[in-house]
Amino acid sequence: MAQETLSGWVRKLQAREISSRELTQLYLDRIERLDPQLNSFITVTAEQALAQAEAADARLAKGEQTPLLGVPIAQKDIFCTEGVRTSCGSRMLDPFVSPYNATVVERMNAAGAVMLGKTNMDEFAMGSSNETSFYGPVRNPWDTERVPGGSSGGSAAAVGARLVPGATGTDTGGSIRQPAAFCGITGLKPTYGRVSRYGMIAFASSLDQGGPMAATAEDCGQMLNAMAGFDERDSTSVERPAEDFTAALNQDLKGLRIGLPTEFFGEAGLDERVRGVIDAAIEVLKGRGAEVREVGLPNSHLSVPAYYVVAPAECSSNLARFDGVRYGYRCENPEDLMDLYTRSRGEGFGDEVKRRIMVGTYVLSAGYYDAYYLKAQKVRRIIADDFRRAFADVDVLLAPTTPELPFALGAKADPVSMYLSDIYTIAANLAGLPAMSLPAGEIDGLPVGLQLIGNYFDEARLLGVAHQYQQETDWHTRVPAAFA
Amino acid sequence: MSVDTSEVRRIAHLSRLAMNDDQARDFAGGLSDIFAFVEQLDGAAIEGVEPMAHPLDAEQRLRPDAVTEPDRREAYQAIAPAVEGGLYLVPRVIE
Numbered sequence: 001m002a003q004e005t006l007s008g009w010v011r012k013l014q015a016r017e018i019s020s021r022e023l024t025q026l027y028l029d030r031i032e033r034l035d036p037q038l039n040s041f042i043t044v045t046a047e048q049a050l051a052q053a054e055a056a057d058a059r060l061a062k063g064e065q066t067p068l069l070g071v072p073i074a075q076k077d078i079f080c081t082e083g084v085r086t087s088c089g090s091r092m093l094d095p096f097v098s099p100y101n102a103t104v105v106e107r108m109n110a111a112g113a114v115m116l117g118k119t120n121m122d123e124f125a126m127g128s129s130n131e132t133s134f135y136g137p138v139r140n141p142w143d144t145e146r147v148p149g150g151s152s153g154g155s156a157a158a159v160g161a162r163l164v165p166g167a168t169g170t171d172t173g174g175s176i177r178q179p180a181a182f183c184g185i186t187g188l189k190p191t192y193g194r195v196s197r198y199g200m201i202a203f204a205s206s207l208d209q210g211g212p213m214a215a216t217a218e219d220c221g222q223m224l225n226a227m228a229g230f231d232e233r234d235s236t237s238v239e240r241p242a243e244d245f246t247a248a249l250n251q252d253l254k255g256l257r258i259g260l261p262t263e264f265f266g267e268a269g270l271d272e273r274v275r276g277v278i279d280a281a282i283e284v285l286k287g288r289g290a291e292v293r294e295v296g297l298p299n300s301h302l303s304v305p306a307y308y309v310v311a312p313a314e315c316s317s318n319l320a321r322f323d324g325v326r327y328g329y330r331c332e333n334p335e336d337l338m339d340l341y342t343r344s345r346g347e348g349f350g351d352e353v354k355r356r357i358m359v360g361t362y363v364l365s366a367g368y369y370d371a372y373y374l375k376a377q378k379v380r381r382i383i384a385d386d387f388r389r390a391f392a393d394v395d396v397l398l399a400p401t402t403p404e405l406p407f408a409l410g411a412k413a414d415p416v417s418m419y420l421s422d423i424y425t426i427a428a429n430l431a432g433l434p435a436m437s438l439p440a441g442e443i444d445g446l447p448v449g450l451q452l453i454g455n456y457f458d459e460a461r462l463l464g465v466a467h468q469y470q471q472e473t474d475w476h477t478r479v480p481a482a483f484a
Numbered sequence: 485m486s487v488d489t490s491e492v493r494r495i496a497h498l499s500r501l502a503m504n505d506d507q508a509r510d511f512a513g514g515l516s517d518i519f520a521f522v523e524q525l526d527g528a529a530i531e532g533v534e535p536m537a538h539p540l541d542a543e544q545r546l547r548p549d550a551v552t553e554p555d556r557r558e559a560y561q562a563i564a565p566a567v568e569g570g571l572y573l574v575p576r577v578i579e
Contacts, residue, residue, distance in 0.1 A: 382533055
């Protein structure tokens with residue numbers, strides 16, 4: 001039963017073949033039985049979910065057809081949920097029960113989605129393995145000794161194990177795509193500004209973007225239809241007319257121009273077996289009529305270094321709000337105001353968050369701004385310009401999502417080696433482009449992700465290419481044996 | 485660039501993070517590695533390039549100067565660590 005996709009459940013709910021209450025109970029039972037192996041949820045909201053399901057059933061009985069009516073989903077614990085703890089994976093926000101809903105949560109509620117709970121994540125979305133969570137690491141459903149990726153690792157593991165048919169994620173440097181690849185699911189980071197950041201706890205505001213994670217491209221399109229749209233409460237929300245992101249699913253690929261960035265294939269560090277999977281996927285797309293050519297992104301090697309200036313700088317500024325005064329964690333018996341600030345922050349934040357706050361504080365401090373931050377912002381533009389030139393000749397770019405297979409828990413102890421696991425995903429964030437990962441193969445029982453990067457606002461086309469690929473292949477239907 | 489323990493403590497202070505010498509020593513290696521890593525930017529061809537602050541080069545949207553948010557002071561203060569009489573409490577600042 002749990003093998004059914006989110007889109008499949010939408011059809012069955014509309015046809016009244018199953019009630020939302022039955023469906024919600026089915027997934028709540030799976031979470032209770034199977035999640036102890038994964039730790040993918042921080043909070044399960046069973047009672048509220050069943051109440052939402054009953055309300056959805058009443059609306060279905062009246063013939064209503066909102067996009068996600070009655071469908072169980074999970075929210076990454078970075079999205080504020082009124083009356084429900086919103087921890088962001090941090091001790092700092094362990095006591096925080098949000099007094100308001102994020103726009104994404106409001107929109108999904110309005111579409112009729114049933115929230116089963118809040119998923120685990122790297123603390124403040126800073127990590128690529130989900131090992132920095134205050135609530136303990138998430139485990140990969142394909143091999144519980146390995147990481148699910150991060151930072152949206154809880155959402156990816158939960159969908160991969162079919163504990164929920166769809167979940168939200170956020171992607172600042174690869175945090176939707178890398179865990180989607182590691183857990184064998186489909187995930188999309190939309191164009192910067194598509195999905196409102198209001199109520200999405202800020203990490204690096206010029207890069208952060210929410211998006212859907214589910215089994216298939218069709219599922220992601222349906223979720224994005226509910227999530228995206230202009231929001232006056234987000235100052236960088238883009239004002240564009242509403243769009244149907246499922247509109248291009250059935251478009252054939254004849255004449256589609258696919259670019260292969262040579263830099264994403266040639267560099268040392270790409271596992272040959274991953275490369276083999278990507279080469280096979282290219283053949284499938286060619287078989288459907290796509291044309292493939294090589295393109296250059298000559299500055300892409302500067303993406304990770306530029307990101308580790310820009311993202312920490314914005315993080316140090318955003319996380320300055322956590323002061324132990326207005327909400328969140330406060331230290332015991334502060335001696336004075338400075339002690340209150342420094343100990344609340346020192347005790348409330350984990351090491352990776354502290355590290356990034358310190359890097360950001362340093363690169364923004366007097367005398368260093370030009371040498372680091374300004375330089376990184378200039379590099380950001382030459383990276384975006386590379387993409388602009390590439391998209392003059394091709395419609396989509398194709399690459400691996402990650403250079404390697406899901407790694408073992410504890411395998412990447414030094415920060416820089418962890419940062420390099422996002423080597424193929426970060427450039428799209430710096431440029432603000434939409435990009436997605438979809439399952440394209442298996443090696444030693446572990447999934448491999450294929451990345452598609454599109455031009456600005458070209459999500460529908462990306463999802464269409466992915467859907468066409470998923471018509472020809474069955475990687476997206478595979479579920480780890482222990483969770484089948 | 486390499487940072488030593490005292491430099492780490494200085495940055496921690498600017499960041500308002502309590503940190504003792506042992507902790508600062510633990511952070512020094514990782515921070516030094518990160519600063520060395522981002523030095524790769526020094527080789528970038530960025531002469532005459534405009535810094536990019538926003539992916540779509542959008543400008544700040546303006547709105548009419550009108551009250552749009554309701555008063556939710558009680559809801560917001562209900563989640564504060566310490567409040568009294570509608571005020572947030574902190575340790576005494578003026579002796």
